[in-house]
Amino acid sequence: MTIREIIFQATAQLEGAGIPSARLDAEVLLAFCLNSDRLELMKNPEKLLDNAEQTSFCAFIARRLRHEPVAYITGRKAFWSFTLEVNNDVLIPRPDTEVIVEEALAVLNAHPVDQPRILDIGTGSGAIALALASEVPGAQITATDISDMALAVAKKNALALGRDQQVTFLQGNLFTPAHGTFDLIVSNPPYISAGEYETLPAGVKDFEPRVALFAGKSGLEFYENLVYQAKDYLKEKGWLLLEIGGKQSREVRNLLEMTEFYDSIDVRADYAGLSRVIKGRRK
Ligand SMILES: C[S@@+](CC[C@H](N)C(=O)[O-])C[C@H]1O[C@@H](n2cnc3c(N)ncnc32)[C@H](O)[C@@H]1O
Structure with missing residues:
Protein backbone atom coordinates (compact mmCIF):
# COMPACT_ATOMS: atom_id res chain seq x y z
CA MET A 1 0.00 0.00 0.00
CA THR A 2 1.03 3.61 -0.46
CA ILE A 3 1.29 6.17 2.34
CA ARG A 4 -1.91 7.84 1.12
CA GLU A 5 -3.85 4.57 0.99
CA ILE A 6 -2.76 3.28 4.37
CA ILE A 7 -3.50 6.61 6.09
CA PHE A 8 -6.93 6.65 4.46
CA GLN A 9 -7.64 3.11 5.63
CA ALA A 10 -6.37 3.64 9.19
CA THR A 11 -8.27 6.94 9.52
CA ALA A 12 -11.52 5.18 8.58
CA GLN A 13 -10.83 2.42 11.14
CA LEU A 14 -10.08 4.91 13.92
CA GLU A 15 -13.12 7.04 13.07
CA GLY A 16 -15.23 3.89 13.21
CA ALA A 17 -13.94 3.31 16.77
CA GLY A 18 -15.04 6.84 17.75
CA ILE A 19 -11.54 8.30 17.99
CA PRO A 20 -11.93 12.03 17.31
CA SER A 21 -8.36 12.75 16.21
CA ALA A 22 -8.36 9.82 13.76
CA ARG A 23 -6.50 11.35 10.82
CA LEU A 24 -3.89 13.08 12.98
CA ASP A 25 -3.29 9.91 14.99
CA ALA A 26 -2.88 7.82 11.83
CA GLU A 27 -0.34 10.30 10.47
CA VAL A 28 1.61 10.56 13.73
CA LEU A 29 1.76 6.77 14.12
CA LEU A 30 2.82 6.23 10.51
CA ALA A 31 5.51 8.90 10.80
CA PHE A 32 6.75 7.23 14.01
CA CYS A 33 6.70 3.83 12.34
CA LEU A 34 8.74 5.11 9.38
CA ASN A 35 11.08 7.11 11.64
CA SER A 36 10.01 10.20 9.73
CA ASP A 37 7.70 13.16 10.27
CA ARG A 38 4.24 14.15 9.08
CA LEU A 39 5.58 16.67 6.57
CA GLU A 40 7.64 13.96 4.84
CA LEU A 41 4.51 11.77 4.60
CA MET A 42 2.59 14.62 2.98
CA LYS A 43 5.41 15.17 0.49
CA ASN A 44 5.50 11.49 -0.55
CA PRO A 45 1.90 10.23 -0.61
CA GLU A 46 2.57 7.65 -3.37
CA LYS A 47 5.58 6.04 -1.63
CA LEU A 48 5.06 2.31 -1.14
CA LEU A 49 5.42 0.73 2.30
CA ASP A 50 7.25 -2.57 2.56
CA ASN A 51 5.73 -5.54 4.41
CA ALA A 52 7.59 -4.93 7.67
CA GLU A 53 6.47 -1.28 7.74
CA GLN A 54 2.85 -2.22 7.07
CA THR A 55 2.90 -4.90 9.78
CA SER A 56 4.32 -2.61 12.41
CA PHE A 57 1.93 0.24 11.50
CA CYS A 58 -1.06 -2.14 11.70
CA ALA A 59 0.07 -3.22 15.18
CA PHE A 60 0.17 0.44 16.28
CA ILE A 61 -3.30 1.07 14.85
CA ALA A 62 -4.63 -2.03 16.63
CA ARG A 63 -3.39 -0.55 19.92
CA ARG A 64 -4.95 2.84 19.15
CA LEU A 65 -8.23 1.10 18.28
CA ARG A 66 -8.24 -0.13 21.90
CA HIS A 67 -7.97 3.57 22.87
CA GLU A 68 -4.37 3.41 24.04
CA PRO A 69 -3.07 7.00 23.89
CA VAL A 70 -0.74 7.80 20.99
CA ALA A 71 1.94 9.01 23.45
CA TYR A 72 2.11 5.59 25.13
CA ILE A 73 2.39 3.90 21.73
CA THR A 74 5.23 6.15 20.57
CA GLY A 75 6.69 6.45 24.08
C1 LIG B 1 -1.62 14.83 37.73
S1 LIG B 1 -0.11 13.94 37.85
C2 LIG B 1 1.03 15.23 37.40
C3 LIG B 1 2.31 14.73 36.78
C4 LIG B 1 3.21 15.86 36.24
N1 LIG B 1 3.57 16.81 37.28
C5 LIG B 1 2.53 16.59 35.11
O1 LIG B 1 2.06 17.72 35.35
O2 LIG B 1 2.43 16.05 33.99
C6 LIG B 1 0.07 13.79 39.60
C7 LIG B 1 1.34 13.12 40.08
O3 LIG B 1 1.29 13.08 41.52
C8 LIG B 1 1.79 11.86 41.98
N2 LIG B 1 1.21 11.60 43.31
C9 LIG B 1 0.02 11.05 43.63
N3 LIG B 1 -0.14 11.00 44.95
C10 LIG B 1 0.98 11.54 45.51
C11 LIG B 1 1.41 11.76 46.85
N4 LIG B 1 0.65 11.44 47.88
N5 LIG B 1 2.63 12.32 47.04
C12 LIG B 1 3.42 12.66 45.98
N6 LIG B 1 3.06 12.47 44.70
C13 LIG B 1 1.86 11.92 44.45
C14 LIG B 1 1.38 10.85 40.92
O4 LIG B 1 2.20 9.69 40.96
C15 LIG B 1 1.54 11.68 39.65
O5 LIG B 1 2.82 11.52 39.10
Whole structure:
Protein backbone atom coordinates (compact mmCIF):
# COMPACT_ATOMS: atom_id res chain seq x y z
CA MET A 1 0.00 0.00 0.00
CA THR A 2 1.03 3.61 -0.46
CA ILE A 3 1.29 6.17 2.34
CA ARG A 4 -1.91 7.84 1.12
CA GLU A 5 -3.85 4.57 0.99
CA ILE A 6 -2.76 3.28 4.37
CA ILE A 7 -3.50 6.61 6.09
CA PHE A 8 -6.93 6.65 4.46
CA GLN A 9 -7.64 3.11 5.63
CA ALA A 10 -6.37 3.64 9.19
CA THR A 11 -8.27 6.94 9.52
CA ALA A 12 -11.52 5.18 8.58
CA GLN A 13 -10.83 2.42 11.14
CA LEU A 14 -10.08 4.91 13.92
CA GLU A 15 -13.12 7.04 13.07
CA GLY A 16 -15.23 3.89 13.21
CA ALA A 17 -13.94 3.31 16.77
CA GLY A 18 -15.04 6.84 17.75
CA ILE A 19 -11.54 8.30 17.99
CA PRO A 20 -11.93 12.03 17.31
CA SER A 21 -8.36 12.75 16.21
CA ALA A 22 -8.36 9.82 13.76
CA ARG A 23 -6.50 11.35 10.82
CA LEU A 24 -3.89 13.08 12.98
CA ASP A 25 -3.29 9.91 14.99
CA ALA A 26 -2.88 7.82 11.83
CA GLU A 27 -0.34 10.30 10.47
CA VAL A 28 1.61 10.56 13.73
CA LEU A 29 1.76 6.77 14.12
CA LEU A 30 2.82 6.23 10.51
CA ALA A 31 5.51 8.90 10.80
CA PHE A 32 6.75 7.23 14.01
CA CYS A 33 6.70 3.83 12.34
CA LEU A 34 8.74 5.11 9.38
CA ASN A 35 11.08 7.11 11.64
CA SER A 36 10.01 10.20 9.73
CA ASP A 37 7.70 13.16 10.27
CA ARG A 38 4.24 14.15 9.08
CA LEU A 39 5.58 16.67 6.57
CA GLU A 40 7.64 13.96 4.84
CA LEU A 41 4.51 11.77 4.60
CA MET A 42 2.59 14.62 2.98
CA LYS A 43 5.41 15.17 0.49
CA ASN A 44 5.50 11.49 -0.55
CA PRO A 45 1.90 10.23 -0.61
CA GLU A 46 2.57 7.65 -3.37
CA LYS A 47 5.58 6.04 -1.63
CA LEU A 48 5.06 2.31 -1.14
CA LEU A 49 5.42 0.73 2.30
CA ASP A 50 7.25 -2.57 2.56
CA ASN A 51 5.73 -5.54 4.41
CA ALA A 52 7.59 -4.93 7.67
CA GLU A 53 6.47 -1.28 7.74
CA GLN A 54 2.85 -2.22 7.07
CA THR A 55 2.90 -4.90 9.78
CA SER A 56 4.32 -2.61 12.41
CA PHE A 57 1.93 0.24 11.50
CA CYS A 58 -1.06 -2.14 11.70
CA ALA A 59 0.07 -3.22 15.18
CA PHE A 60 0.17 0.44 16.28
CA ILE A 61 -3.30 1.07 14.85
CA ALA A 62 -4.63 -2.03 16.63
CA ARG A 63 -3.39 -0.55 19.92
CA ARG A 64 -4.95 2.84 19.15
CA LEU A 65 -8.23 1.10 18.28
CA ARG A 66 -8.24 -0.13 21.90
CA HIS A 67 -7.97 3.57 22.87
CA GLU A 68 -4.37 3.41 24.04
CA PRO A 69 -3.07 7.00 23.89
CA VAL A 70 -0.74 7.80 20.99
CA ALA A 71 1.94 9.01 23.45
CA TYR A 72 2.11 5.59 25.13
CA ILE A 73 2.39 3.90 21.73
CA THR A 74 5.23 6.15 20.57
CA GLY A 75 6.69 6.45 24.08
CA ARG A 76 7.12 10.21 23.80
CA LYS A 77 5.29 13.47 24.23
CA ALA A 78 6.24 17.03 23.36
CA PHE A 79 6.09 19.41 26.35
CA TRP A 80 7.33 22.98 26.61
CA SER A 81 10.44 23.16 24.41
CA PHE A 82 11.42 19.47 24.49
CA THR A 83 10.19 15.92 24.08
CA LEU A 84 9.73 13.69 27.12
CA GLU A 85 9.86 9.94 27.28
CA VAL A 86 6.60 8.58 28.70
CA ASN A 87 5.11 5.22 29.54
CA ASN A 88 2.02 4.18 31.43
CA ASP A 89 3.71 4.72 34.79
CA VAL A 90 3.34 8.47 34.24
CA LEU A 91 0.56 10.84 33.33
CA ILE A 92 0.98 12.10 29.76
CA PRO A 93 1.90 15.77 30.23
CA ARG A 94 -0.90 18.00 28.94
CA PRO A 95 -0.46 21.27 27.02
CA ASP A 96 -2.60 22.94 29.75
CA THR A 97 0.17 22.23 32.25
CA GLU A 98 2.43 24.65 30.39
CA VAL A 99 0.30 27.40 32.00
CA ILE A 100 1.74 26.61 35.46
CA VAL A 101 5.25 26.79 33.98
CA GLU A 102 4.44 30.17 32.43
CA GLU A 103 2.99 31.41 35.71
CA ALA A 104 5.99 30.17 37.71
CA LEU A 105 8.33 31.99 35.32
CA ALA A 106 6.20 35.15 35.59
CA VAL A 107 6.42 35.01 39.40
CA LEU A 108 10.21 34.50 39.32
CA ASN A 109 10.51 37.34 36.84
CA ALA A 110 8.42 39.73 38.92
CA HIS A 111 10.12 38.72 42.21
CA PRO A 112 13.65 37.72 41.22
CA VAL A 113 15.61 35.45 43.55
CA ASP A 114 19.22 34.44 43.05
CA GLN A 115 19.37 30.64 42.59
CA PRO A 116 15.76 30.03 43.63
CA ARG A 117 14.92 26.82 45.45
CA ILE A 118 11.95 25.21 43.72
CA LEU A 119 9.88 22.19 44.80
CA ASP A 120 7.67 20.25 42.35
CA ILE A 121 5.31 17.85 44.12
CA GLY A 122 4.01 14.93 42.06
CA THR A 123 6.48 15.39 39.24
CA GLY A 124 5.35 12.42 37.11
CA SER A 125 7.42 12.48 33.91
CA GLY A 126 9.30 15.49 35.32
CA ALA A 127 7.49 17.85 32.95
CA ILE A 128 7.14 20.94 35.16
CA ALA A 129 10.46 20.53 36.99
CA LEU A 130 12.39 20.06 33.75
CA ALA A 131 10.68 22.99 32.00
CA LEU A 132 11.61 25.24 34.93
CA ALA A 133 15.14 23.82 35.00
CA SER A 134 15.56 24.61 31.30
CA GLU A 135 14.32 28.18 31.72
CA VAL A 136 16.00 29.02 35.05
CA PRO A 137 19.47 27.44 34.85
CA GLY A 138 20.42 28.83 38.30
CA ALA A 139 17.44 27.23 40.03
CA GLN A 140 17.94 24.30 42.39
CA ILE A 141 14.97 22.03 41.93
CA THR A 142 13.62 19.19 44.07
CA ALA A 143 10.98 17.01 42.44
CA THR A 144 9.02 14.42 44.40
CA ASP A 145 6.55 11.69 43.60
CA ILE A 146 4.93 8.88 45.53
CA SER A 147 5.55 6.54 42.59
CA ASP A 148 9.01 5.04 42.22
CA MET A 149 8.12 4.00 38.70
CA ALA A 150 7.19 7.56 37.74
CA LEU A 151 10.45 8.82 39.23
CA ALA A 152 12.42 6.33 37.12
CA VAL A 153 10.89 7.93 34.01
CA ALA A 154 11.50 11.46 35.31
CA LYS A 155 15.16 10.65 36.05
CA LYS A 156 15.66 9.30 32.52
CA ASN A 157 14.14 12.49 31.12
CA ALA A 158 16.39 14.65 33.28
CA LEU A 159 19.44 12.74 32.07
CA ALA A 160 18.38 12.97 28.43
CA LEU A 161 17.91 16.74 28.77
CA GLY A 162 21.18 17.21 30.66
CA ARG A 163 19.35 18.38 33.80
CA ASP A 164 20.19 15.50 36.13
CA GLN A 165 22.59 17.64 38.19
CA GLN A 166 20.06 20.43 38.60
CA VAL A 167 16.98 18.44 39.60
CA THR A 168 16.96 16.11 42.61
CA PHE A 169 14.26 13.44 42.52
CA LEU A 170 12.90 12.08 45.81
CA GLN A 171 10.27 9.45 46.50
CA GLY A 172 7.59 9.98 49.13
CA ASN A 173 4.18 11.27 50.14
CA LEU A 174 3.72 14.99 49.38
CA PHE A 175 6.25 17.01 51.43
CA THR A 176 7.69 14.08 53.41
CA PRO A 177 10.93 13.74 51.38
CA ALA A 178 11.55 17.52 51.09
CA HIS A 179 14.14 19.31 53.22
CA GLY A 180 14.36 23.01 54.03
CA THR A 181 12.27 25.83 52.65
CA PHE A 182 11.58 26.93 49.09
CA ASP A 183 11.04 30.14 47.14
CA LEU A 184 8.49 28.44 44.93
CA ILE A 185 6.38 25.32 45.31
CA VAL A 186 4.55 24.03 42.23
CA SER A 187 2.26 21.07 41.89
CA ASN A 188 -0.14 19.54 39.42
CA PRO A 189 -1.67 17.06 41.86
CA PRO A 190 -4.32 14.44 41.19
CA TYR A 191 -7.67 16.28 41.11
CA ILE A 192 -10.32 13.97 39.71
CA SER A 193 -13.22 13.24 42.04
CA ALA A 194 -14.61 9.72 42.49
CA GLY A 195 -17.71 10.54 40.42
CA GLU A 196 -15.76 12.17 37.61
CA TYR A 197 -13.23 9.31 37.52
CA GLU A 198 -15.92 6.90 36.39
CA THR A 199 -16.80 9.14 33.44
CA LEU A 200 -13.25 9.63 32.14
CA PRO A 201 -12.64 8.61 28.50
CA ALA A 202 -11.33 5.05 28.09
CA GLY A 203 -7.97 6.34 26.85
CA VAL A 204 -7.43 8.04 30.21
CA LYS A 205 -9.17 5.71 32.66
CA ASP A 206 -7.87 2.44 31.23
CA PHE A 207 -4.30 3.54 30.49
CA GLU A 208 -3.12 6.45 32.64
CA PRO A 209 -2.09 5.70 36.25
CA ARG A 210 -4.96 6.01 38.73
CA VAL A 211 -2.53 7.39 41.31
CA ALA A 212 -1.91 10.36 39.01
CA LEU A 213 -5.59 11.21 38.66
CA PHE A 214 -7.78 10.08 41.51
CA ALA A 215 -8.26 12.53 44.38
CA GLY A 216 -10.91 11.09 46.68
CA LYS A 217 -14.62 11.77 46.88
CA SER A 218 -14.47 15.51 46.27
CA GLY A 219 -11.34 15.75 44.10
CA LEU A 220 -9.98 18.30 46.59
CA GLU A 221 -8.06 15.94 48.91
CA PHE A 222 -4.62 16.92 47.63
CA TYR A 223 -5.33 20.64 47.65
CA GLU A 224 -6.32 20.51 51.31
CA ASN A 225 -3.03 18.83 52.23
CA LEU A 226 -0.87 20.93 49.92
CA VAL A 227 -2.33 24.27 51.01
CA TYR A 228 -1.99 23.51 54.73
CA GLN A 229 1.41 21.80 54.62
CA ALA A 230 3.10 24.17 52.14
CA LYS A 231 3.30 26.91 54.74
CA ASP A 232 6.05 24.98 56.57
CA TYR A 233 8.08 24.56 53.38
CA LEU A 234 7.76 28.05 51.92
CA LYS A 235 10.15 30.86 52.70
CA GLU A 236 8.55 34.09 53.82
CA LYS A 237 7.05 35.65 50.64
CA GLY A 238 7.56 32.35 48.80
CA TRP A 239 4.93 31.31 46.28
CA LEU A 240 2.62 28.31 46.05
CA LEU A 241 1.31 27.54 42.55
CA LEU A 242 -1.20 24.77 41.97
CA GLU A 243 -2.75 23.48 38.78
CA ILE A 244 -6.51 23.10 39.26
CA GLY A 245 -9.37 21.49 37.40
CA GLY A 246 -11.54 23.89 35.38
CA LYS A 247 -14.31 23.96 38.01
CA GLN A 248 -12.24 23.96 41.20
CA SER A 249 -11.07 27.56 41.45
CA ARG A 250 -13.69 28.68 43.99
CA GLU A 251 -13.08 25.79 46.39
CA VAL A 252 -9.29 25.96 46.18
CA ARG A 253 -9.33 29.74 46.51
CA ASN A 254 -11.47 29.34 49.66
CA LEU A 255 -8.93 26.89 51.03
CA LEU A 256 -6.06 29.33 50.49
CA GLU A 257 -8.03 32.18 52.04
CA MET A 258 -9.28 30.17 55.02
CA THR A 259 -5.79 29.21 56.16
CA GLU A 260 -4.78 32.89 56.37
CA PHE A 261 -1.22 31.82 55.47
CA TYR A 262 -1.30 33.42 52.02
CA ASP A 263 -1.85 36.77 50.35
CA SER A 264 -1.78 37.88 46.67
CA ILE A 265 -4.11 34.97 45.85
CA ASP A 266 -4.97 34.88 42.16
CA VAL A 267 -6.29 32.51 39.52
CA ARG A 268 -5.00 32.24 35.95
CA ALA A 269 -7.05 30.80 33.10
CA ASP A 270 -5.72 28.62 30.29
CA TYR A 271 -6.06 29.51 26.62
CA ALA A 272 -9.54 27.95 26.52
CA GLY A 273 -10.62 30.37 29.28
CA LEU A 274 -10.82 27.70 32.01
CA SER A 275 -9.34 28.40 35.45
CA ARG A 276 -6.08 26.47 35.43
CA VAL A 277 -3.60 27.77 38.00
CA ILE A 278 -4.07 29.28 41.44
CA LYS A 279 -1.28 31.03 43.25
CA GLY A 280 -0.75 32.51 46.69
CA ARG A 281 2.21 34.10 48.47
CA ARG A 282 3.26 33.02 51.95
CA LYS A 283 2.64 35.97 54.26
C1 LIG B 1 -1.62 14.83 37.73
S1 LIG B 1 -0.11 13.94 37.85
C2 LIG B 1 1.03 15.23 37.40
C3 LIG B 1 2.31 14.73 36.78
C4 LIG B 1 3.21 15.86 36.24
N1 LIG B 1 3.57 16.81 37.28
C5 LIG B 1 2.53 16.59 35.11
O1 LIG B 1 2.06 17.72 35.35
O2 LIG B 1 2.43 16.05 33.99
C6 LIG B 1 0.07 13.79 39.60
C7 LIG B 1 1.34 13.12 40.08
O3 LIG B 1 1.29 13.08 41.52
C8 LIG B 1 1.79 11.86 41.98
N2 LIG B 1 1.21 11.60 43.31
C9 LIG B 1 0.02 11.05 43.63
N3 LIG B 1 -0.14 11.00 44.95
C10 LIG B 1 0.98 11.54 45.51
C11 LIG B 1 1.41 11.76 46.85
N4 LIG B 1 0.65 11.44 47.88
N5 LIG B 1 2.63 12.32 47.04
C12 LIG B 1 3.42 12.66 45.98
N6 LIG B 1 3.06 12.47 44.70
C13 LIG B 1 1.86 11.92 44.45
C14 LIG B 1 1.38 10.85 40.92
O4 LIG B 1 2.20 9.69 40.96
C15 LIG B 1 1.54 11.68 39.65
O5 LIG B 1 2.82 11.52 39.10
